[in-house]
Amino acid sequence: MKFIVEHLSKNSGRLGQLVQQETGKQFKTPLLVQTTKGGSIPYLSREVFDSVTPECQVLQMSLATMDHMKEALGQYKGSGGGLSEYVGYKDYPTILTIRDPCELMPSGSNDKDMVPLFTRRGKETLTPQKYIELVETFKPDIYQGLSDADTNFDSAKKRIQKSVDRTESFMYFCYEQHKQSQMLSKSCLFTPIVGGYNTYNRSQSIKHAKEYGSGKYGGFIFEGFHNYGLTATEVTSEQLVPIMSHCLKELSEEKQQPLMLPGAFTPLVMLELIQLGVDIFDTSYAYCAAVNFKALSFSFKMNGDSVGDCEGGNVPETPFIDVTDECLKEDFRPLLKDCSCVACENHTRAYIHHLYKTSELLGPILLMIHNLHHLMEFFKSIHECISSDTLDNLIKLLRHQGGDKVVEYRIVANTKVISRAGLGKGFADSKS
Numbered sequence: 001m002k003f004i005v006e007h008l009s010k011n012s013g014r015l016g017q018l019v020q021q022e023t024g025k026q027f028k029t030p031l032l033v034q035t036t037k038g039g040s041i042p043y044l045s046r047e048v049f050d051s052v053t054p055e056c057q058v059l060q061m062s063l064a065t066m067d068h069m070k071e072a073l074g075q076y077k078g079s080g081g082g083l084s085e086y087v088g089y090k091d092y093p094t095i096l097t098i099r100d101p102c103e104l105m106p107s108g109s110n111d112k113d114m115v116p117l118f119t120r121r122g123k124e125t126l127t128p129q130k131y132i133e134l135v136e137t138f139k140p141d142i143y144q145g146l147s148d149a150d151t152n153f154d155s156a157k158k159r160i161q162k163s164v165d166r167t168e169s170f171m172y173f174c175y176e177q178h179k180q181s182q183m184l185s186k187s188c189l190f191t192p193i194v195g196g197y198n199t200y201n202r203s204q205s206i207k208h209a210k211e212y213g214s215g216k217y218g219g220f221i222f223e224g225f226h227n228y229g230l231t232a233t234e235v236t237s238e239q240l241v242p243i244m245s246h247c248l249k250e251l252s253e254e255k256q257q258p259l260m261l262p263g264a265f266t267p268l269v270m271l272e273l274i275q276l277g278v279d280i281f282d283t284s285y286a287y288c289a290a291v292n293f294k295a296l297s298f299s300f301k302m303n304g305d306s307v308g309d310c311e312g313g314n315v316p317e318t319p320f321i322d323v324t325d326e327c328l329k330e331d332f333r334p335l336l337k338d339c340s341c342v343a344c345e346n347h348t349r350a351y352i353h354h355l356y357k358t359s360e361l362l363g364p365i366l367l368m369i370h371n372l373h374h375l376m377e378f379f380k381s382i383h384e385c386i387s388s389d390t391l392d393n394l395i396k397l398l399r400h401q402g403g404d405k406v407v408e409y410r411i412v413a414n415t416k417v418i419s420r421a422g423l424g425k426g427f428a429d430s431k432s
């Protein structure tokens with residue numbers, strides 16, 4: 001993959017293209033990569049996903065949901081399409097990450113020689129050797145370097161220092177292997193930058209990448225700001241913008257490299273990061289909202305009106321419609337008035353509420369369709385704002401949604417969900 005910066009705005013971040021060199025396919029940045037679980041878009045078949053977007057997408061795959069595919073993939077020949085063909089998305093470019101951005105990564109279990117990998121089958125361990133072997137089997141278009149990313153806003157100094165030191169020692173190995181491996185010759189390495197919210201530690205991580213990785217990596221992935229899952233939605237701009245500004249200053253001579261921040265950051269935080277110059281995000285926020293019974297309803301159209309309320313016409317206090325809300329029982333409007341997604345074109349809020357009540361699998365399917373559509377339209381709007389250098393206006397709109405209060409985008413686990421085991425099976429076992 002190759003990255004080209006196309007437009008640098010004064011106050012609105014940058015526009016670029018991520019280009020798949022073999023096919024010439026281009027993907028506009030800021031880019032929303034599609035988060036997958038086990039190689040599939042959560043809840044959606046390929047046909048349904050095609051109805052959300054017929055355009056080729058970059059898929060984000062995580063080892064946490066795919067490591068057990070190694071043997072089958074090693075044997076698989078197909079028509080030469082490799083990983084993306086195996087999961088039914090032939091020719092879609094892939095980004096391989098270690099963690100699943102949709103799920104909470106438990107703290108602890110780190111060691112100087114290995115990284116814990118939390119899978120559905122329990123905890124596995126990744127040594128640098130094992131990790132590179134897995135990447136060689138998967139042969140993704142882009143993969144991240146091995147990192148200890150177990151830090152967040154509350155991490156102690158010692159834990160942060162350890163995450164940096166261990167990531168450095170893993171990366172010596174990764175850089176060396178990346179250079180030598182024939183099998184990785186077509187894969188692009190995103191070097192991990194860790195160090196929690198500490199400027200000294202982030203600088204140290206960046207310095208190491210520049211000294212030992214220069215010429216080997218083709219981008220940066222920033223981790224260690226949260227523990228994935230809903231914790232990413234708790235990260236605020238006030239926490240993240242200062243430390244990311246610091247990092248971007250240190251990387252100022254690396255401007256031609258794409259920057260990725262994985263995790264379910266809120267739309268408002270994504271915007272502020274984009275303003276700083278971050279290029280790649282994922283769709284885990286859409287998933288986290290859907291499994292907590294929320295339809296995204298925040299407004300991003302400069303002259304449009306939003307509809308997150310029950311009565312209609314009022315300024316919404318939340319950027320979501322909570323489909324568990326009893327007030328939707330006889331609400332025969334679509335989730336969003338002007339939304340052109342399949343869920344909104346064919347179904348009412350009352351029906352989707354009913355699907356929740358009856359634990360039907362169609363419930364989360366419709367919410368995923370709508371939320372993905374909404375987030376992708378939001379990114380189109382971002383592209384327009386960057387080219388006209390008006391991202392500030394969009395940030396203002398997202399922050400207040402036309403009202404006086406600052407809108408809360410954080411996703412709180414829906415307390416009506418009583419069983420974690422119910423997730424992944426539609427709304428089954430999830431009712432109060």
Ligand SMILES: [Zn+2]
Nearest residue numbers: 339341344370
């Ligand atoms: Zn919709």
